[in-house]
Amino acid sequence: MTEPILTVRDVHKAFGALKASDGISLDLKPGEIHALIGPNGAGKSTLIKQIAGGLTPDRGTVHFEGREISGDTVYERARLGLGRTFQISALAMQFTVLENVVLGLVGESGSVFRFFRPVMKNPAYLERAHHALKRVGLQDHAQTKTAELSHGQRRQLEVAVALTLEPKAFLMDEPMAGLGAEGSKALTGFLRELKAEAPILLVEHDMDAVFALADRISVLVYGKIIATGSVAEIRANPEVRAAYLGHEEVEA
Amino acid sequence: MLRETHLNGLLMLALLIVPLAALALNEPFIITLATKVTILALAGVGLNLALGQGGLISFGHAIFFGLGGYSMGILASHAQSFTPLMEVPFLIEGTKLMPVIWIVAIAVSCLAALLVGLLSLRTSGVYFIMVTLAFGQMFYYFAISWPAYGGEDGLVIFVRNEFPGLNTLVPIQFFGLCFAVLCAVLFFVSKLNKSAFGLALSGAHFNAERAETVGIDITRVRLVAFVISAGITGLAGALFADLNRFVSPTMFSWHTSGQIMIFIILGGVARLYGPIAGAAVYIILEHYLGAFSDYWQIYLGLILLFVVLFAQGGLIGGLSKREAAHD
Numbered sequence: 205m206t207e208p209i210l211t212v213r214d215v216h217k218a219f220g221a222l223k224a225s226d227g228i229s230l231d232l233k234p235g236e237i238h239a240l241i242g243p244n245g246a247g248k249s250t251l252i253k254q255i256a257g258g259l260t261p262d263r264g265t266v267h268f269e270g271r272e273i274s275g276d277t278v279y280e281r282a283r284l285g286l287g288r289t290f291q292i293s294a295l296a297m298q299f300t301v302l303e304n305v306v307l308g309l310v311g312e313s314g315s316v317f318r319f320f321r322p323v324m325k326n327p328a329y330l331e332r333a334h335h336a337l338k339r340v341g342l343q344d345h346a347q348t349k350t351a352e353l354s355h356g357q358r359r360q361l362e363v364a365v366a367l368t369l370e371p372k373a374f375l376m377d378e379p380m381a382g383l384g385a386e387g388s389k390a391l392t393g394f395l396r397e398l399k400a401e402a403p404i405l406l407v408e409h410d411m412d413a414v415f416a417l418a419d420r421i422s423v424l425v426y427g428k429i430i431a432t433g434s435v436a437e438i439r440a441n442p443e444v445r446a447a448y449l450g451h452e453e454v455e456a
Numbered sequence: 457m458l459r460e461t462h463l464n465g466l467l468m469l470a471l472l473i474v475p476l477a478a479l480a481l482n483e484p485f486i487i488t489l490a491t492k493v494t495i496l497a498l499a500g501v502g503l504n505l506a507l508g509q510g511g512l513i514s515f516g517h518a519i520f521f522g523l524g525g526y527s528m529g530i531l532a533s534h535a536q537s538f539t540p541l542m543e544v545p546f547l548i549e550g551t552k553l554m555p556v557i558w559i560v561a562i563a564v565s566c567l568a569a570l571l572v573g574l575l576s577l578r579t580s581g582v583y584f585i586m587v588t589l590a591f592g593q594m595f596y597y598f599a600i601s602w603p604a605y606g607g608e609d610g611l612v613i614f615v616r617n618e619f620p621g622l623n624t625l626v627p628i629q630f631f632g633l634c635f636a637v638l639c640a641v642l643f644f645v646s647k648l649n650k651s652a653f654g655l656a657l658s659g660a661h662f663n664a665e666r667a668e669t670v671g672i673d674i675t676r677v678r679l680v681a682f683v684i685s686a687g688i689t690g691l692a693g694a695l696f697a698d699l700n701r702f703v704s705p706t707m708f709s710w711h712t713s714g715q716i717m718i719f720i721i722l723g724g725v726a727r728l729y730g731p732i733a734g735a736a737v738y739i740i741l742e743h744y745l746g747a748f749s750d751y752w753q754i755y756l757g758l759i760l761l762f763v764v765l766f767a768q769g770g771l772i773g774g775l776s777k778r779e780a781a782h783d
Binding site for chain 2: 256257277278279280282283288290294295296297298299303304306307308310311312314315316317318319320321322323324326365368369
């Protein structure tokens, strides 16, 4: 069995009386898409923040490539190769599409403290940026202001920025949200290719996408993982059906 | 509508032509006014790097303006009284040489900004404004209560400091020097804005979460920007002291911080040439409205209100077409 890239071990996090993470353990292995599903308020976002940084677990550890990262800052984890996309697009809206991608490259290459060379004329950055935009299908929008992009295009840009980091693992928080059937289908195909480059921990509400993509699924309910397994196993699991799949809600 | 670069060019041209015309018409006071605009604009360019580009609303930039002023005042007062600053463990003498004074002013301001920044950049938003204001007041009251260099009365420097090859007491020559410094700093900041650092700084401003997620240590980026910004404002402080041949604790007061901020808001936040337009309008209003009424700031207040409510790009934004930020 290959070593997992990302390992979450017995993570606890409480907000007052609410146990948002109640002893969560999961891992992400090379080449897989591991989907994390669960009803609203199950603690998915809390878990993501403990993996990507921003929230420190009360107890338990997060390891990335064998190294404990539980105490690292967001930017340190990003530098280690954790590429993240957000549920609500976190982009510099005043920037052009290209500038957002180049910002990613500046961070990735650690060349923040260069004061004189015009960054938007750096041929190496531009080539890589255009390549990333092409991969997500935004090549015609490089000079568009990010604020003018449609919701779906912003999601694509999120992925493009994550790509520039050449991450060793992706952490994607509901990349399909609000995409519509067509966009959802296109992104599903893209993620299937992408997992060969780096495994993806996918938090997603779109069940069709999850069942089509995931190699493994973990189900999170009230801060606990109640089941982990293949698509078929999860579909057949009575506990999961009762907690989640049985009464499918339509979520925004 | 004009393109923004053309408007900026016109602005700089006007700033250069007005004192030259004043020279021809033998109006030395106008030259002094133009010099004042140039120096105050420089202070604004400094603050604008932190406030406009970086979104760091510092209400304490008078600290650096004042430190620049006092760097000049202390060095020059020792030079004019022929007493060294200190003799143990090694001898430091005063100086009347502008380049040396400038370097000291920049170094002192940067160092102070490093300390102030390290402490205040832990906060953000309103708290950052209040913490920088509090630091400003600390420096202000320190300057008032420290008797060695004039205390509340300030320090008078009898003869303007020297610059090799120039007679700085001739108004047009001193103007030319200040104008050259402003141009050099504008060149430096325009490079900076378009560099990787500039992109990271505005990225951290527009979306801090995004900047961190791509691996940028935003606190360090902001600290460096704050320090550079302070160095520029400190340099302006040294020039301002030389213009007046006088330094006083007023340079440290929160009014000064507010005034520099007004230049930026009037001219256009985050626009490189904004503070030049802002400082020019401010000084013109002060001079001509001030002649009509002691309460001229009421009109300034109305204009500011108008700009904030209806023309957020300031004068530069209102009079020109916006160009792509990183063209």
